[in-house]
Amino acid sequence: MKTRFDAIIIGGGILGVSIAYELAKAGLKNICVLERHYLASGSTGRCGGGFRQQWSTEPNTRLAMASVKRLEGIEAELGYQTEFFQGGYLIVAHSDEEVAQFRKNVAMQQRLGLDVKMVGPDQAREIVPHLDVSKIKMATWCPTDGHISPFLLTQAYANAAKRLGAEIHLWTTVTGLMKKSNTFFVMTDKGPYECNLLFNCAGSFARTIGSMINVDIPVDPYRHEILVTEPVERLWNPMVISFGIGLYTRQEKNGGVVMGMGDPNEPVGTCVGSSMHFMYEMSRRFTTLFPKLAGLRIVRQWAGLYEMTADAQPILGPVDEVENFYQASGFSGHGLMLAPAVSQLMAEQVTTGRTSIPIDDLHVRRLRGAQAVHREKSVV
Ligand SMILES: Cc1cc2nc3c(=O)[nH]c(=O)nc-3n(C[C@H](O)[C@H](O)[C@H](O)COP(=O)(O)OP(=O)(O)OC[C@H]3O[C@@H](n4cnc5c(N)ncnc54)[C@H](O)[C@@H]3O)c2cc1C
Numbered sequence: 595m596k597t598r599f600d601a602i603i604i605g606g607g608i609l610g611v612s613i614a615y616e617l618a619k620a621g622l623k624n625i626c627v628l629e630r631h632y633l634a635s636g637s638t639g640r641c642g643g644g645f646r647q648q649w650s651t652e653p654n655t656r657l658a659m660a661s662v663k664r665l666e667g668i669e670a671e672l673g674y675q676t677e678f679f680q681g682g683y684l685i686v687a688h689s690d691e692e693v694a695q696f697r698k699n700v701a702m703q704q705r706l707g708l709d710v711k712m713v714g715p716d717q718a719r720e721i722v723p724h725l726d727v728s729k730i731k732m733a734t735w736c737p738t739d740g741h742i743s744p745f746l747l748t749q750a751y752a753n754a755a756k757r758l759g760a761e762i763h764l765w766t767t768v769t770g771l772m773k774k775s776n777t778f779f780v781m782t783d784k785g786p787y788e789c790n791l792l793f794n795c796a797g798s799f800a801r802t803i804g805s806m807i808n809v810d811i812p813v814d815p816y817r818h819e820i821l822v823t824e825p826v827e828r829l830w831n832p833m834v835i836s837f838g839i840g841l842y843t844r845q846e847k848n849g850g851v852v853m854g855m856g857d858p859n860e861p862v863g864t865c866v867g868s869s870m871h872f873m874y875e876m877s878r879r880f881t882t883l884f885p886k887l888a889g890l891r892i893v894r895q896w897a898g899l900y901e902m903t904a905d906a907q908p909i910l911g912p913v914d915e916v917e918n919f920y921q922a923s924g925f926s927g928h929g930l931m932l933a934p935a936v937s938q939l940m941a942e943q944v945t946t947g948r949t950s951i952p953i954d955d956l957h958v959r960r961l962r963g964a965q966a967v968h969r970e971k972s973v974v
Contacts, residue, residue: 595763596626596761597785597786597787597788598787598788598789599624599625599626599761599787599788599789600622600623600624600625600789600790600791601617601622601624601625601626601789601790601791601792601793601944602625602626602627602628602778602780602787602789602791602792602793603625603626603627603628603793603795604628604768604780604792604793604794604795604796604803605627605628605629605636605793605794605795605796605797605799606627606628606629606631606632606633606634606635606748606752606762606764607633607634607635607636607637607638607639607748607795607797607929608634608638608744608747608748608751608929608930608933609795609797609922609923609925609929609933609936609937610627610629610793610795611627611633611748611751611752611755611762612751612933612934612936612937613793613795613922613936613937613940613941614627614751614752614755614760614762615672615751615752615754615755615758615760615937616937616938616940616941617760617940617941617944617945618755618758618759618760619758619941620941620942620944620945621945622791622941622944622945623758623759623760624759625755625759625760625761626760626761626762626763626787626789627752627755627760627761627762627763628763628766628768628780628782628787629762629763629764629765629766630765630766630767630768631764631765632764632765633748633749633752633762633764634744634745634748634749636797636798636799636898636899637797637798637898637899637900637901637929638744638748638797638929638930639744639745639748639898640820640866640896640897640898640899641744641820641898641929641930642741642820642833642842642844642852642854643741643742643743643744643844643852643930644683644739644740644741644833644842644844644930644931645658645661645662645665645739645740645741645742645930645931646658646683646736646739646833646835646931647659647662647703647708647710647736647738647739648683648685648699648703648708648710648734648736648739648972649699649703649970649972650695650698650699650702650970650971650972651907651968651970651971652702652706653907653953653955653956654907654928654932654970654972655702655703655706655708656706656951657908657932657935657936657951658928658931658932658935659706659707659708660934660935660938660951661931661932661933661934661935661936662738662739662740662931664934664935664938665678665742665934666678666680668747668750668934669750671754672750672751672753672754673750673753673754674746674749674750674753674754675746676742676743676746676747676750677741677742677743677746677847678740678742679740679741679742679831679847680737680738680739680740681739681740681741681830681831681832681833681844682721682735682736682737682738682739682740682831682832682833683735683736683739683740683832683833683834683835684713684718684721684722684725684733684734684735684832684833684834684835685733685734685735685834685835685836685837685972686718686725686729686730686732686733686834686835686836686838686883687730687731687732687733687734687838688729688730688731688836688838688839689731689838690731692731692837692838693731693732695971696712696732696734697712699734699971699972700712700734703736708736709736709737709738710734710735710736711734711735712732712733712734712735713732713733713734713735714732714733715727715728715730715731715732715733717733717735718730718732718733718735721735721830721832722830722832722834723829723830724829724830724884724886724887725834725883725884726882726883726884726885726886729882729883735832739832739833740832740833741833741844742930744930747930751937763784765784766782766783766784767782767783768780768781768782768796768803768806769781769782769783769806770806771792771803771806771807772807773807773916773919776790776918777789777790778790778791778792778918778919780792790918791918791920791944792918792919792920793920793921793922793940794811794919794920794921794922794923795922795923796923797899797901797923797925797929798813798815798864798899798900798901799815799864800813800901800909800921800923800924801813801814804913804921807916807919808915809913809915809916809919810958810962811909811913811921811923811924811958812903812904812909812924812958812961812962813901813902813903813909813923813924814862814901814902814903815862815863815864815899815900815901815902816860816861816862816863816899816900816902817857817860817863817864817865817866817867817897817898817899817900818854818856818857818860818897818898818899818900818927819854819855819857819868819869819872819876819895819896819897820852820853820854820895820896820897820898821852821853821854821872821873821876821892821894821895821896822846822850822851822852822853822892822893822894822895823850823851823853823890823891823892823893824849824850824890824891824892824893825846825848825849825850826849826850826851826890827849828845828849829845829851829887830845831845832844834883835974836883836974837971837972837973837974839879839882839883840855840856840857840858840879840974841853841854841855841876841879841880841883841974842854842855842974843880843884850893851887851890853876853880854876854974855872855875855876855879855974856973856974857872857875864899865897866896866897866898866899867897868895868896868897872895872897873892873895877892900926900927901923901924901925901926901927901929902924902926902927903924903926903961904961904967904969905960905961905967905968905969905970906926906927906969906970906973907924907926907956907970908922908923908924908925908926908929908932908936908956909921909922909923909924909956909957909958909961910922910936910939910940910953910956910957911940911943911953911954911956911957911958912943912957913958914959920940920943920944921958922936922937922940926970926973927973927974928973935951938950939951939953
């Protein structure tokens, strides 16, 4: 088995496989992804599948817009069906404070060229007929947002990367890292590997990987629970988000309604067990916005990890301490939707030293020291 590569990527989630593909496409042929379990076994395979361009910070908005542009042609490029569906995102506001913040967001997003607008309760009801609009003041609406299957997108990138010569070694756990002159020695439970370029795409475990080579990557894992109901007739097309109530929900192609929520009481940790508390609380929140759908029956619930940074924006690019050690982590619950652009940018950075969208503001050094943190506000 080959163990000497030009580039090794730790993690076989959406970031790992999309970066493998973009590197191979950019001309690097000798690439390997190391994944301790199977593809999409981490957060990727547990996520809600949504992609949206409606953010409060410019870096996230730019990355998300570039990602959606990329996703629009992804099935043709990768030769794989992904259930890509632009059903839009409706984000509802419940208070005057939220309306004021949404107006600011929309002005910034429109300045960057996004097709997004504020809509009143009546228009919101036309878009999502089951919504109880007496609970909302306004909403924002972007018709080119949508959702996609995380499993199919991961497989699409992985197959395409392999066709270009990349290798993917599953059931291979990275246990230690060392660097001597220009060579990284990557210790695994299957023996040592070597490479010159190393990518940390370990998701919620990015901090652990960084610590193996004394680099602090401040990403903290938080459990995030989610459920799906029985399939029912088509109810609506978009993802609906309420930051005020703390939920997101969309309907799958087969009719199941997926819903998840943020829990401010969730401690840092890597537990991905399911809780009764979530099932009750999720049901309460959902029926607050959709009282007519109280009869929907839950068929499955599960949990995954949000990989949070202090400003809820990703950590991208090189680090100061170790040359050629690249980071793509800390997506704070939004990595699936940012991966299509981020993977391209990482390949650009490695092969040309520049990126077509600036990512300097997302360097890990912003999270160290006493600088003020400009936090992304649009997070459930
Ligand atoms: C409930 C839930 C809902 C979400 N909804 C959305 C959504 O709608 N839209 C969206 O864009 N994002 C969503 N997310 C976030 C999204 O899932 C993540 O941001 C994204 O999957 C991160 O991808 P990744 O490749 O960085 O990490 P992961 O998918 O976690 O991949 C990292 C991989 O690294 C591997 N690994 C870790 N340590 C090692 C090691 N030592 N050796 C080898 N391999 C290792 C892991 O096994 C894992 O497979 C959601 C997340 C959750 C939990």
